[in-house]
Amino acid sequence: MHQDFFAWLDRHTGQQYDLHTQHLNPVFVKMLRTIGFDKGYVRGEGCYLWDAEGNKYLDLLTGWGVFALGRNHPKVKSIIKQLLDRDMPNLVRMDCSLLSGLAAQKLAHIAGGELSRVFFCNSGTETIEGAIKFARCFTGRRDIIHCDHSFHGLTTGALSLNGENFFRERFGDLLPGNQKVPFNDLAALEKALSTKQAAAFVVEPVQGKTCDVVADGYLLEAQRLCRKYGTLLVLDEVQSGLGRTGKWFCFQHFPDVEPDILCTAKALSAGYVPVGAIITRPKIMDCVFNGMERCVVHSNTFGQNDLAMAAALASLYVIEEEKLVENAAAMGDYLMTRLKEIAPTCPFVSDVRGKGLMFALDFARPKESFKLKMAWDMLHKLNFGVFGQMIIIPLLQKHRILSQVAGYHTEVIKFLPPITITKEDCDWFLTALTDVLEDTKRVPGAAWNTVMGLAKRTMTA
Template identity: 50%
Template sequence: MSFSIAELLAQHSTDKFELHEKHLNNQMVRVLKTIGYDRNYKRANGQYLYDEHDNEYLDLLSGFGVFAIGRNHPSVISALQETLTLELPNLVQLDVSILSGLLAKELLKTTPDNLDKVFFCNSGTEAVEAAIKFARYTTKRSKIVYCEHGYHGLTMGALSLNGEHIFREGFGPLLPDCVAVPFNDLAALEKALSNKDVAAFIVEPIQGKGVNLPDDNYLPEVERLCKKYGTLFVADEIQTGIGRTGKFWAIEHWNVKPDMICMAKALSGGFVPVGAVAMTHHIMDSVFNRMDRAVVHGSTFSKNNMAMAAGLASLEVIKAENLVENSAKVGEDIISTLNAMSGKYEFLKEARGKGSMIAIEFNAPKSLSLKAAWVMLETANKGLFCQMITIPLFKEHRILTQVAGHGMNVVKLLPPLILTQKDRDHIIQSFEKTIADTHQVPGSIWDLGKNLASHALKNKKN
């Protein structure tokens, strides 16, 4: 039998949008075509994407943080190729594997010293599902507290902890006993925990939707309150972890020790889905407390050799190439340089974040002409101004970014941790040019704004 992926790709090189319109989510194709993101990418290397005309794009999304070490890293490719040729036993199930043991050992070298067990799964949302189940079983409580505007995944358990209404709408009823509190509000958290009936409080150290940072005392007080009321403290580091914020784990910025850390995304270098939960031995031993309970929670493809090999190789790359340090250095430079522009441009409120998790927020200006233009967009659809930033960045400067969440004027950057000085200069120059253009009313960028507003109003009518 002769089968070639390369030949298959060559035969269908221009068919991807048609295939998705016919067989997958056609609304995603509509979105891409509406905002002009319908490119045919042919290859990827590091922080760059290349289209069919060999145009180079700087990818500041990195697959929503998956490609922290860049795309197609040769070291991970080599590890996966080697794993394939070794003819290893894989997923024997009534067995335990060497590679999963080694990856768990390496991960625990990076976590706080109270965590000494690892559970592997296939994704971030599966990690959250595991944390929910493990917390409930360990504490013999059912209630889970989470934060408004938080994001923990889209499977039913994780969705029940999702603080954004648009993701939850129409999928209920969700899990009972899930209670939301405002992020960064210790009084609300203590009130929610005070009845001593909460199994776990799950929180992103930095919220992904909007890149919202906590006050300096927030997470240390979260840890104290959870201990006081017998609640497990779960840090969702699926996006913030593994070097993203300039520390290996974001919790290191506040020197806290959660009872569980959920992780995924960057763990496998973007090649093979893998997620994990690091936890105390008390939690692991509570759930898997007898031989007949050895399989009460798991996943068929978790701990597969390819995922484990990718994880081991990715951790080695991060260490060998000093990517955590590079994330901190380049990210801080970008944030401070953009902030220095805020006095020059009325629309620019601030840049914020840690390491390579960055938000650029825009707000209503004071000048009458600019304010009128802003109101026109906001009336059509709250948060629409940011599309006037992201679309020109993509079309004119070939930089891929995203709006940080629904109804907010925040552009979010989650670049690979390998950005160079050249990349940094390109980012700064492109943002300044685009922001400056928005201050020219009327101007070509506001023709785009009017078109966006028109589309938004039509969608509201439909």
């Protein structure tokens, strides 16, 4: 194997789904095969994927936002190759890495204000785990407030803040003292804060599962309330950060907002090496690491590894040099404008929402047309939350555009294009979506037959 790794790998081509069935997650494989998503992609570059037959696909899923720069960005790849050839003294542990220092400096500059200290870890969910610990340490309090429909990760602490019971059920007792409040509801937030028991209020400026956006003025008032009651404001920008919404961080759309703790990950890796970052104020970090005996009281094994730090630095400089924040703002405005023009032509579309290149379509029972109401009701008696498959399946099979329903038991489809996307690719998507939405109005029709069959098979399974 080691003599010619890719010759060895090529001999196993086509076995991936069987291998996953035998040794990883057979139910996931069954799901992919049921909806026809078992394409077996063989190459990725920029905004695109290719299958073994040479078909080109537009990737609007981007590995749940990881590939914000597109796949295999040449500048990031070149830097990682150079690093591998350098034989760096990686992870000495009893030393300080230049790469992580430079990456922290760059992130602090981008975040701005007093957000000048950085703790590196390996994923978005790990940033939330760290933020919980930092907030509890700094405030001396236990409780954490979060929002309904929130998603902050699936490890135990982060899962405790999950706004959907579907993800929490069956896993036993989680962290005590967590309180859920409605998103964008300042009165409910103040009521929860007023007990002065909360260490942190953790919120996504754009919710990952729904693409609901904080209302104008909400974050600024939430910040005022948190300071009034001695609670830290923690912003989860694991998905919305690093250019995706048309600013480096989404909170920067709202003047005078500066969180106490900022969590980011996903795009920071460029899809190469997992990396997450907690960005916070010096007084918070100094409280956690408050003496030599506690200098590693919160730590991890791989958080500052050279490959991750090089990927992070390269990603940040590519976003800056290629003006990708500006591109996300321009392409996001174009897409949202066009989607809001297209939406009224389909009676099933109830909302278009999002910010920049993080946006979603929500579907609901139509208000008119007895035939379409009956079709909706019949489908939902078989299986709630399957209507979205009527959109994403033909987008993939007919138009070669990869997307995903936003979550379980939901009728929301979320899109996360690369922030490198061009107007030409936006038009590819808009033309395809218009065609797919038009098909949903034909009852009976091929689209409804497909999704009804899918609902029956899912129910049987």
